[in-house]
Amino acid sequence: MLTGILFALAACLVWGSTYVAPLILSDYSPVLITLVRYTVFGAVCVAFVASQLRRALRTSARDRLLAVALGIVGNLIYFWLITEAVVRVGGAVAGAFTSMIPVVCTITANLTARRPLPWKPLALPLVMILGGLVVFNAEEFARLEGHAFFASGADFALGVAAALGSVAIWTWFPLSNSRWLREHPGFPGSLWLAMQGAALLPVSLAGLAFLPEASGLLGRINATFIFWIFVMAIGCSWVGNALWNAASRRMPAVLIGQMLVFETLAAVLYASLWQGETVTLTAAVGLAAELLGIALTVRLCSAQEPPSEAPKEGPNDGAAKKVGETPCQTSSGCV
Template sequence: MWAGVAFALAAGLMWGLVFVGPLLLPEYPPALHTVGRYLAFGLIALPLGWFDRAELARLTRVDWIEALKLATVGNLLYYLCLASAIQRAGAPLPTMIIGTLPVVIAISANLRDHRRDGRLPWTRLLPSLLAIGAGIACVNRVELAALGADVDPARYASGALLALGAVACWTWYPLRNADWLRDHPGRNPRAWATAQGLATLPLALAGYAALWAWLAARGSTLPMPLGPRPLAFVGLMAAIGLFASWLGTLCWNAASQRLPTALAGQLIVFETLAALAYAFLLRGEWPAPLTFAGAGLLVAGVLWAVRSAPQKDTGMPAEAH
């Protein structure tokens, strides 16, 4: 279990990078951030696929279709929603909404996968969920207060809706990804991460071409294909593609093979903590005391969840759990 927690922590540290990418290049539209990131992910996956060619050859047509679905929803659609939300509402609101993922996934997995993974009794799960929810509320109260009154309500609301769309995508993705990994326990998590990168590549290429044509049709002044700061764009996309996309997915796959889905879902809280830490580093300031308190509650909730062992169903009514 602790190896799974370590892999989930590593994934969270790398996934936190995606929250600062749109802030580092604000002049780039969210769609270009999305296709740029996953084009880099796909290109990185090509040489990695050569090393995993024997393992990839074992994948069936059904497996590749599943990788394509996961790439579409968990990669492209999720990041398009997230990057758009960050640029429309700023980082705090999307961080708050994405931060609810541990709660949403844990509840979904407890309802959906209890026959396979065992049921985390609600009486034991509830304190963890409450601590995580309270921690997220504390952290984001500070962040939302910093926004002030100079906010366009319509733009802010659209950012909130897009962040909810990202939550929906990333509630579906880990549940579906865990299904495949648990159904194929002998498969290499690295190869499955690479397969998702290879499945993403044609989608990202098509998206890049479509975006370029759309911008040209609109008479956009954005210089394509690499925008106004090509070196910064290529470097950032390569870093996020390697660390957040491929290596983060590899670590998450390894965690998903070792942990019940309900527990793994709560460990996505590490992504929220990492995103907040990177945001404060980018600002060059220390978090407020309430932010520290919120981070402590998040960590306490995670530790409580890890200590709770799932109970296998015994055919008893749900109330007995």
């Protein structure tokens, strides 16, 4: 489980840059940034899938359809919504709204589990994480309270709606992705990621073809644009998602949802650094509460594990579960 936590932490630290890039590339529209990013990412994924096409085709039509949905909704639409939120309400504010994802994801994971963890011991970690998120983002929430857009700003309202839409998507995405990976232990996580990304290429290219702004893009490209597009396409989309897939196979879904706390923390910290702000004592207290809540959940999941060694990954997808497995070991018990 410790290895999974480290993978998830690394993924979230990489993903945090997603909230800063649109601020740096403010001369370009959110839609253009999204489409160019996923055109690059999609091209890399198509090449990877082509190199392992036979293995990819061994999956069922239902699996391939899920990969397409995860790729388009969990990446393209999610990033577009995040980018819209960042541009319209700011990176730190967008991060504050999406900070509810870890708690919503954890509750959803336990509600949909066949063998859920008991709510009573899980309640304290959830309260600590939620309270920590509120305290960590206290200044951002205060900024929202006095924001004039609350009264008359349609642009601000659209930004908030985009942030809330991203919450819904990233409650569904990690749970569905984690379930599939744990039910197919013999399938390479990198190929599963590439199958998702490959679906993005035709959609992104079609979007660029119909986007008026894209017609003059070549004359506007500079080194900064190219650098951040590759940071997002290769760093965030490929490396970040590969790390997340590795974590998803090593952790229960109830805990994997809470790991998203670190994406929120990274987003707010990166945005604050970009804006020349420092981390306040209030934010530090909130961070401590969140980390303690996650530690309590790790302890709860560890207590559910039997002392015997966890079953090894086998070549057969959907292998039978062994006697003695707990909700924190099987996808059906944690998703």
